[in-house]
Structures are given as C-alpha cells and as structure tokens.
Amino acid sequence: MLHSLLTQEHVDAYQKDGVVLIKGLLKDYVEPLRRGIETNMAEPGTYAAENLKAGDTGRFFDDYCNWNRIAEFEDAIRYSPMAEVAADLMQSNSVQVFHDHVLVKEPGTSKATPWHQDEPYYFVEGQQNVSFWAPLDPVKDASLRCVAGSHRWEKPVLPTRWLSEEDFYAGEDIYMPVPDPDAEGMRILEWEMEPGDAVAFNYKTLHGARGNQASSRRRAFSLRLLGDDARYVERAGPTSPPYPGHGMKAGEKLREDWFPTIFTK
Numbered sequence: 399m400l401h402s403l404l405t406q407e408h409v410d411a412y413q414k415d416g417v418v419l420i421k422g423l424l425k426d427y428v429e430p431l432r433r434g435i436e437t438n439m440a441e442p443g444t445y446a447a448e449n450l451k452a453g454d455t456g457r458f459f460d461d462y463c464n465w466n467r468i469a470e471f472e473d474a475i476r477y478s479p480m481a482e483v484a485a486d487l488m489q490s491n492s493v494q495v496f497h498d499h500v501l502v503k504e505p506g507t508s509k510a511t512p513w514h515q516d517e518p519y520y521f522v523e524g525q526q527n528v529s530f531w532a533p534l535d536p537v538k539d540a541s542l543r544c545v546a547g548s549h550r551w552e553k554p555v556l557p558t559r560w561l562s563e564e565d566f567y568a569g570e571d572i573y574m575p576v577p578d579p580d581a582e583g584m585r586i587l588e589w590e591m592e593p594g595d596a597v598a599f600n601y602k603t604l605h606g607a608r609g610n611q612a613s614s615r616r617r618a619f620s621l622r623l624l625g626d627d628a629r630y631v632e633r634a635g636p637t638s639p640p641y642p643g644h645g646m647k648a649g650e651k652l653r654e655d656w657f658p659t660i661f662t663k
C-alpha cells in the first residue's frame with residue numbers, strides 16, 4: 399500500500415522522469431520550518447553561504463547539515479510523511495537521512511541557481527535516493543526547475559562552484575559539460591507551488607532555479623534521503639557536504655550514527 403498522499407502515477411512519474419510534485423507533503427510543518435529557517439539564518443552553521451557576487455541584487459542564503467541542532471528540522475525529518483513517501487518513491491525498504499538544505503532567496507534576488515545534478519557533489523551513490531524541495535512561501539517563477547529523464551543520462555554533469563562557477567573537480571573528464579536546457583529544448587518540469595508542497599527529485603536529476611524577482615521571500619527547505627542501495631563512494635576531490643572525519647570506505651553503507659535510518663518497511 400502506498401502512502402495516502404501518493405498514487406501509482408506519482409511513483410511511475412518519479413521512476414520515469416526523476417521528478418514529481420507531491421502536493422501538501424509538509425503542509426503541517428510550514429510554520430515550524432519557517433521558525434527553523436529563522437534560527438538557521440540568525441545562527442548560521444559551518445557551511446552557510448551567501449551566493450551573490452558584486453552587482454547582484456537581493457540575498458541568496460543557503461546552509462546545510464543543521465538538522466541535529468535545529469529541533470524544527472529534526473521534527474519534520476522524523477515525524478512528517480517524508481520518510482514514508484520517500485520509501486514508496488524510491489521503491490526501497492529503508493530510508494536513511496543524508497542531509498537537510500535550506501535555500502532562501504529574498505525578494506529581488508537576481509542570482510539564479512545554476513543547473514546542476516546533486517550526486518556528483520556527494521560521496522554517496524545508488525539508484526534509490528530522493529530529495530524533497532519544499533517552498534515555505536508560494537512560488538511561481540522562482541520554483542525548482544528539473545529536466546525530465548536527466549537522472550538516466552549516462553554521463554554525470556560537471557559539478558561547479560555556484561559562486562565562482564569554477565569546476566569542482568578540475569581536470570576530470572568523466573563529466574559532460576553543463577547543458578543549457580532552455581536553449582537546447584529539453585523537457586523542463588516546474589510547478590507553481592503552495593507552502594508545504596514538495597518536488598521530489600533524484601540526486602541525478604539536472605535542476606536549477608531562477609532568481610526571485612517576486613516581492614515576497616522564497617524560503618525553501620530541502621531534505622536528502624537514501625534508500626537500500628546507497629553506498630559510500632570516493633570522489634576526485636572534496637565533496638559537498640564534506641563531513642570531515644567520517645572515516646567511511648568505498649562500498650560501505652553510510653554510518654548509522656551520523657546518517658540514521660528513520661523508516662523501515
């Protein structure tokens with residue numbers, strides 16, 4: 399039996415396109431998550447970043463790996479339907495936490511989120527994974543944009559640094575250059591969303607977002623989850639998130655004390 403928020407169409411679309419909209423996934427967690435984001439912005443963590451260059455307007459803040467210290471994030475991770483819905487979408491018996499991510503674009507933010515896949519930045523690989531991207535404000539133009547089917551591309555897309563636009567792993571040729579999905583006529587899926595709706599997308603799905611030209615904030619909470627087949631993998635350089643001192647070796651499941659299993663079928 400699928401979770402009541404899902405139909406078989408959601409699961410099929412997730413498997414086929416690598417992205418699907420789940421209405422109301424976090425509808426009961428909007429206010430708490432907004433409070434969590436305020437705490438996060440007032441007390442940024444080690445990885446917090448301001449993503450604007452000189453001449454850009456607005457503010458684009460992001461931070462990750464804070465769920466251990468921000469109770470509202472941990473509550474949503476442990477008690478919202480995300481874990482159970484993730485198991486269904488990934489077709490996995492278990493669901494492990496990888497990390498949380500907060501992305502805030504204040505009104506009038508010119509900077510777009512560059513097109514990228516998440517997996518090339520990560521030290522984990524597998525087919526069974528899902529990220530939920532949930533806006534905590536209504537979004538239209540500043541919504542997440544995902545290229546349908548890109549999770550099945552053979553070559554990964556070159557990871558770059560968002561601010562400097564430099565290659566993340568300089569000199570590596572296993573990657574394809576970052577495409578321009580609008581110019582290349584790719585099928586881009588994006589939705590107008592209400593607070594608490596969520597886009598579910600695969601770590602390999604190419605995605606990005608426009609700046610926020612609206613007069614309202616665009617706060618988003620995102621959660622990265624892993625399924626049965628997720629394994630630690632070595633990369634050619636530093637990963638994002640880095641998790642210094644993790645001590646894991648290639649082929650291992652991620653350590654449970656840092657990446658707990660939050661749901662089992």
Ligand SMILES: O=C(O)CCC(=O)C(=O)O
Nearest residue numbers: 501511531606607618620
């Ligand atoms: O919120 C955004 O602008 C982009 C989100 C994103 O890239 C992600 O959640 O991986």
